[in-house]
Amino acid sequence: xxxxxxxxxxxxxxxxxxxxxxxxxxxxxxxxxxxxxxxxxxxxxxxxxxxxxxxxxxxxxxxxxxxxxxxxxxxxxxxxxxxxxxxxxxxxxxxxxxxxxxxxxxxxxxxxxxxxxxxxxxxxxxxxxxxxxxxxxxxxxxxxxxxxxxxxxxxxxxxxxxxx
Numbered sequence: 001x002x003x004x005x006x007x008x009x010x011x012x013x014x015x016x017x018x019x020x021x022x023x024x025x026x027x028x029x030x031x032x033x034x035x036x037x038x039x040x041x042x043x044x045x046x047x048x049x050x051x052x053x054x055x056x057x058x059x060x061x062x063x064x065x066x067x068x069x070x071x072x073x074x075x076x077x078x079x080x081x082x083x084x085x086x087x088x089x090x091x092x093x094x095x096x097x098x099x100x101x102x103x104x105x106x107x108x109x110x111x112x113x114x115x116x117x118x119x120x121x122x123x124x125x126x127x128x129x130x131x132x133x134x135x136x137x138x139x140x141x142x143x144x145x146x147x148x149x150x151x152x153x154x155x156x157x158x159x160x161x162x163x164x
Contacts, residue, residue, distance in 0.1 A: 011111070019118035025055065028104075034113040035105035039068030040128075042136055048116030049140065053125045062126065064095035072106040081164075132157035 012027050020030055030051075037051035054064055067082045073091035087094070093102040127147035128138040132154045139154075141147040158164075 016114075016118060023055065023118070029101060030114055030117055031109050032101045032105050034109045034117055035107045036064075036066045036068050037117070038109060038113050039071070039106060040066065041138060044112060044116070046138060047113045048120035049123065049125065050128065050138070051113070051117040052120045052123060053128060053140065056124065056126055058100065060126070063099060064101065066095045068106060069093045069095040069102050072102075129154050134161075 017027070020027055023030075025033070033051040033054055034047070036054060037047045040050050041047060054066060057064055070082050070086050070089065070093075071077060071079045073089045073093040074086050079086070087096045090097070092098055093106065095102060123140075124142045125140040127141040127144065127150075129141075129147060129150040131137045131139055134157070139150040141150055
């Protein structure tokens with residue numbers, strides 16, 4: 001336990017503590033956001049953007065509605081698509097049913113993802129949708145109208161490629 005505490009203090013040094021304070025989050029909130037971002041995208045370049053997007057939602061009082069938290073709540077880590085039935089699963093980790101951050105991280109977080117969040121530039125994104133090219137990247141949007149257009153392109157690509 002002493003070794004863990006020592007490593008924790010070493011990692012959460014003054015510089016990182018100040019970066020959290022500038023974002024108005026705690027280290028635990030940073031880790032939770034980053035755990036969700038890592039599950040949301042495999043692309044390391046997107047993780048800081050995604051984590052900050054979720055923080056933007058919380059800052060505006062919006063529900064988090066993060067699909068990775070639903071996958072965690074369901075307990076099926078092989079799920080490729082979240083369906084309406086999954087959104088009804090009772091769990092404090094289901095951010096479609098419960099406001100705010102889940103009670104803890106949904107995975108062990110890479111140091112690089114925390115750094116990506118702490119060094120991310122402010123943006124106004126509130127929504128994301130997988131790109132229609134199936135690259136694993138996302139289209140980001142600031143308005144629900146823009147998001148719906150992105151989602152329509154993605155769903156058309158799913159239909160055109162006979163993906164369920």
